[in-house]
Amino acid sequence: MGARLIAPEHNGKKSLVSSTRQPTPFGRALRNVGWLLTGKGVGAVLSIVYLALATRSLGVQKFGQFSLVLSTAQAVAAFAGFQTWQIVVRFGMAHRERPGGGDMAALARVVRFCLLLDLGAALVGCVLASIAMLLMQDHFGWSPHLTRNALLFSFVLLLSVRSTAVGVLRLHDKFATGAGADAVTPLVRFIGAGIAVWWHATVTGFLIAWAASEVLTAVAYWISASRAAPGLMSHWRGGLRAPAENPGLWRFAFVTNIGSTLTVASRQVVVVLVGLVTGAAAAGNYRLAYQLSQSLVRLADMFARGVFPEVSRADASRTYEGLVALVRQSGKLAVAVGGATCVLVPLLGSPALHLIAGAKYLGAYPVLVLLGIAAGFDIMAVGFEPVLLGTGHATQALVIRVVAAAVLFIAVALLMPPLGVIGASIASLIASALLLAMLVHAALRLIRGLARSAA
Incomplete structure (x- = not known):
C-alpha cells in the first residue's frame, strides 16, 4: 500500500512512479480469499480421496460409527469453544491500527487472553465429551475399546487449540502462511487414511489419522503465528487485563461462541439425532451427504473469513464508503456462487456418490440434493453475516442464528x-x-444506514 511501482518502459528506460491507488477493501478481501483457497483447494481434492477410502473400506455400518464419533466430538468442540480468532481480529485491529505505530502491548494482552480462553474452553469440553461418549456407549452398545478411543479422540480434538493463532495470522494479513498451515489437515488425513486402509481398516485407525491431523495442524499454526508476531507470546503476564482494556470483549466472546455453537453444533447434533432415531447406518449416509454438500460451504466460508478483517478495518478507521462497496460486492459474489451450487449439486450428486463411495451409498442421493440446496443458501449467507460481526452487531447475528437453530x-x-x-x-x-x-x-438494512452515513 502506497508502495513505489515500476511504470511501463519509455525509450528503453524504466521510471519509478509513486502509486497513489490503494487496493480496495474488496480487492484485499479477494487477495486474502485467494490465499485461503490455495490451502482449501488442495484440501478439497484430498478430502474426496480420504472420504472415499473411509466409506469404501469401513462399510456402511462402521462408517456410521465413525461418523457418530466425529459428529459428537465436533458438536462438543463447537459448544465449548470460543471463536477467538474473531476476537483477535475484532479487538486487535484497533490496537494495531492505532496512530503512532499501534499499541503492540495491548494487542499482546488480547492474544494471551484469547489463548487462555481457548485452553479453559478445551478443559470444559473434555468433561462434556466424557459424558457424551458414555451416553453414546449405552445407547449404541459400543464396546469399551471403541468408547475409550472415541473419548481419546475427543480429547485430542479439543486440546489441539489453534483459533487464537489463526486470528494472529489474519490480523497481520498472513493469509498465505495460514493457507500452508491449513493444508496440513487434509494432507495428514490423506496419508493417515491410506495407512489405516493398508493396516486393515478399522474405526480406530481412522480416528488416529484424524487426531494426528488436528495435532499437526495446531503445531503448524502456532509456529507460523510465533514467526509472524514473535513478541505477542513472549510472556503470559497481563492477559487477564484484556477484558478491562477492551470494553465489550466478554460480550463479543460469548455472542460469537453461541453463534458458532448454533451454526456448527446444531448441524452435527442432527447427525447424532439421525443415528439415535434411525441407526448408525443412516447416520453414516446423512453425514456422507452432509460432508459432500458442505465442501462448497467450507470454501465459501473462506470468503467470509477473508472479508471479516476488511470489514473490521473499515469500521475501525470509519471508512464507510469502502465498507458499503465491500458488502455489496461480497453479497453479489456469494449469491452467484450459492445459486450455482443449488443447481450443480442435484445434477452432479449421483455420479459423485457413485465415484466416491460406491453404489451401496446411492441411497443418500435424495439427502444430498436437499442438503446441497441448503448448502447453496448457506453460501449466500456468508456474503452478509461478516458485515454484522465486523461492525459491532454480533448480537443481531446471534439472534438470527438462535431463531434459525430453533426452527x-x-x-x-x-x-x-x-x-x-x-x-x-x-x-x-x-x-x-x-x-x-x-x-x-x-445486512441490507445496515448497508442503507451506512450509505446514509457515508453520504
Whole structure:
C-alpha cells in the first residue's frame, strides 16, 4: 500500500512512479480469499480421496460409527469453544491500527487472553465429551475399546487449540502462511487414511489419522503465528487485563461462541439425532451427504473469513464508503456462487456418490440434493453475516442464528419421525432458507444506514 511501482518502459528506460491507488477493501478481501483457497483447494481434492477410502473400506455400518464419533466430538468442540480468532481480529485491529505505530502491548494482552480462553474452553469440553461418549456407549452398545478411543479422540480434538493463532495470522494479513498451515489437515488425513486402509481398516485407525491431523495442524499454526508476531507470546503476564482494556470483549466472546455453537453444533447434533432415531447406518449416509454438500460451504466460508478483517478495518478507521462497496460486492459474489451450487449439486450428486463411495451409498442421493440446496443458501449467507460481526452487531447475528437453530430442531422433531433421514434433510433446508432471508434483511438494512452515513 502506497508502495513505489515500476511504470511501463519509455525509450528503453524504466521510471519509478509513486502509486497513489490503494487496493480496495474488496480487492484485499479477494487477495486474502485467494490465499485461503490455495490451502482449501488442495484440501478439497484430498478430502474426496480420504472420504472415499473411509466409506469404501469401513462399510456402511462402521462408517456410521465413525461418523457418530466425529459428529459428537465436533458438536462438543463447537459448544465449548470460543471463536477467538474473531476476537483477535475484532479487538486487535484497533490496537494495531492505532496512530503512532499501534499499541503492540495491548494487542499482546488480547492474544494471551484469547489463548487462555481457548485452553479453559478445551478443559470444559473434555468433561462434556466424557459424558457424551458414555451416553453414546449405552445407547449404541459400543464396546469399551471403541468408547475409550472415541473419548481419546475427543480429547485430542479439543486440546489441539489453534483459533487464537489463526486470528494472529489474519490480523497481520498472513493469509498465505495460514493457507500452508491449513493444508496440513487434509494432507495428514490423506496419508493417515491410506495407512489405516493398508493396516486393515478399522474405526480406530481412522480416528488416529484424524487426531494426528488436528495435532499437526495446531503445531503448524502456532509456529507460523510465533514467526509472524514473535513478541505477542513472549510472556503470559497481563492477559487477564484484556477484558478491562477492551470494553465489550466478554460480550463479543460469548455472542460469537453461541453463534458458532448454533451454526456448527446444531448441524452435527442432527447427525447424532439421525443415528439415535434411525441407526448408525443412516447416520453414516446423512453425514456422507452432509460432508459432500458442505465442501462448497467450507470454501465459501473462506470468503467470509477473508472479508471479516476488511470489514473490521473499515469500521475501525470509519471508512464507510469502502465498507458499503465491500458488502455489496461480497453479497453479489456469494449469491452467484450459492445459486450455482443449488443447481450443480442435484445434477452432479449421483455420479459423485457413485465415484466416491460406491453404489451401496446411492441411497443418500435424495439427502444430498436437499442438503446441497441448503448448502447453496448457506453460501449466500456468508456474503452478509461478516458485515454484522465486523461492525459491532454480533448480537443481531446471534439472534438470527438462535431463531434459525430453533426452527431447525422444531422441524427435525416434526419431520424426522414420519420421514426419517429425509425429514432431517428437509428441516436443514428450511433452517438454511430462513437464516439466509434474515441475514439478507439485516445486512441490507445496515448497508442503507451506512450509505446514509457515508453520504
